[in-house]
Amino acid sequence: MIDDSKPIFVQIAELIENNIVEGVLAEEAQVPSTNEFAAFHRINPATAAKGVNRLVDDGILYKKRGIGMFVATGAREILMSRRREVFYEQFLQPLAREARKLGIDGVQLAAMLAREQMLAREPELAPHEPARGSTAQLKEGAL
Amino acid sequence: MSTTVVSMENVSKAYKDVMALDGVSLRLEQDKIYGLLGRNGAGKTTLMSVLTAQGFASSGEFSVFGEQPHENEKVLSRICFIRESQKYPDDFKPFHAFKAAAIFYKDWDNALALQLAKDFQLPMKRRIKKLSRGQLSAVGVIIGLASRAELTFFDEPYLGLDAVARQLFYDSLLADYSEFPRTIVLSSHLIDEVANLLEHVIVIDKGKIIVDDDAENLRGSAFSVAGPAARVESFAAARAVLHREGIGALLSLTVEGVLSQAERREAAELGLEVGPVSLQQLVIKKTLDAGIAGVPDGAREETAKAARKSSRMGASQ
Numbered sequence: 001m002i003d004d005s006k007p008i009f010v011q012i013a014e015l016i017e018n019n020i021v022e023g024v025l026a027e028e029a030q031v032p033s034t035n036e037f038a039a040f041h042r043i044n045p046a047t048a049a050k051g052v053n054r055l056v057d058d059g060i061l062y063k064k065r066g067i068g069m070f071v072a073t074g075a076r077e078i079l080m081s082r083r084r085e086v087f088y089e090q091f092l093q094p095l096a097r098e099a100r101k102l103g104i105d106g107v108q109l110a111a112m113l114a115r116e117q118m119l120a121r122e123p124e125l126a127p128h129e130p131a132r133g134s135t136a137q138l139k140e141g142a143l
Numbered sequence: 144m145s146t147t148v149v150s151m152e153n154v155s156k157a158y159k160d161v162m163a164l165d166g167v168s169l170r171l172e173q174d175k176i177y178g179l180l181g182r183n184g185a186g187k188t189t190l191m192s193v194l195t196a197q198g199f200a201s202s203g204e205f206s207v208f209g210e211q212p213h214e215n216e217k218v219l220s221r222i223c224f225i226r227e228s229q230k231y232p233d234d235f236k237p238f239h240a241f242k243a244a245a246i247f248y249k250d251w252d253n254a255l256a257l258q259l260a261k262d263f264q265l266p267m268k269r270r271i272k273k274l275s276r277g278q279l280s281a282v283g284v285i286i287g288l289a290s291r292a293e294l295t296f297f298d299e300p301y302l303g304l305d306a307v308a309r310q311l312f313y314d315s316l317l318a319d320y321s322e323f324p325r326t327i328v329l330s331s332h333l334i335d336e337v338a339n340l341l342e343h344v345i346v347i348d349k350g351k352i353i354v355d356d357d358a359e360n361l362r363g364s365a366f367s368v369a370g371p372a373a374r375v376e377s378f379a380a381a382r383a384v385l386h387r388e389g390i391g392a393l394l395s396l397t398v399e400g401v402l403s404q405a406e407r408r409e410a411a412e413l414g415l416e417v418g419p420v421s422l423q424q425l426v427i428k429k430t431l432d433a434g435i436a437g438v439p440d441g442a443r444e445e446t447a448k449a450a451r452k453s454s455r456m457g458a459s460q
Contacts (some may be wrong), residue, residue: 004419035321043339
């Protein structure tokens with residue numbers, strides 16, 4: 001949900017990006033209108049529009065005159081490669097930092113990662129799909 | 144790009160020995176939602192009274208829709224001002240107030256008024272005098288929304304409204320504004336509640352405008368950093384400190400500016416906790432330490448000293 005950590009229009013843009021990456025919003029699917037975003041997140045419509053327009057500028061969304069906003073073909077791949085670029089900095093570095101603090105060495109870390117990946121692959125060991133809660137909530141809420 | 148609805152140039156208003164407005168200059172643009180924030184007695188109501196011709200300025204120039212509003216029916220019919228404690232004639236019931244508003248406002252939407260009356264569970268046939276504080280506020284909120292005036296002022300419209308009714312007001316405001324954009328000025332103390340609705344924020348303190356900026360610029364224009372005092376100090380050394388609070392060897396600073404990825408990492412390596420500053424916190428801190436906010440970059444040393452002083456004087460959240 002919307003918080004104070006960064007400008008709201010950035011959060012709206014990221015939210016839509018997430019939906020695209022996770023496949024909730026398919027390519028060529030219609031995106032909710034700015035007024036729908038505004039009402040759902042209880043934010044100023046101009047702010048919501050700013051977030052959407054940022055994605056239009058990036059070529060992630062495109063406008064169909066008089067109809068609305070749609071996800072561009074190829075948007076998912078653009079977003080995925082962008083995220084891979086920042087993955088190391090955004091996720092790995094903080095993880096390694098915390099591990100150092102707690103005295104977890106590289107071997108233990110690798111073992112943990114292997115275990116996590118195994119759980120993710122074996123549905124009977126992991127009854128809940130990992131890290132999908134927010135997506136399901138959005139699927140129902142945002143549209 | 145945007146049309147100016149209100150412009151004020153160096154407007155002052157004195158009540159006997161108090162400067163309620165002290166050299167106020169500002170511009171309101173068409174179809175934006177403004178937040179007019181500030182402490183009690185800061186000058187919010189005076190500002191709105193002057194603009195709606197319910198009070199006179201002592202000096203300065205201002206115009207609404209390009210004209211002087213005083214005794215100007217053409218301008219006044221396009222303005223709606225919902226006062227915090229609006230008085231109605233003694234025997235008025237809500238439906239009388241709505242009928243009067245319907246005559247005055249050419250864009251009055253009676254269906255919306257009736258719907259909102261139902262949503263707010265407003266007894267339409269009880270005398271306004273007998274209504275509770277919250278119901279009285281609801282009458283104002285409904286008139287403010289259903290009038291669809293091009294320029295609408297809400298002066299702390301939520302007094303006595305419970306949390307549910309306030310949410311109803313915010314949601315109705317957003318919904319109707321989305322459909323019928325217009326200029327709205329919302330004066331409020333409950334900054335956290337309205338922060339996300341605002342496109343532009345004006346903070347007034349002791350009659351002076353101390354913040355006049357887009358809400359999105361303000362959001363993330365400051366951050367808090369907390370941890371062992373010496374490390375926090377050195378991390379924030381070259382920055383403008385808005386506010387400081389300490390307990391024992393721990394120090395928490397509210398610092399102006401944006402952190403880069405590298406600086407965030409540096410803070411994390413130092414074991415410092417970096418957090419966002421909400422609009423409400425920002426306003427509180429700017430108002431508490433008014434006078435030192437807006438100090439030019441060269442005077443940071445003084446800023447830090449003054450901030451320490453003000454924090455010693457018992458400034459708290």
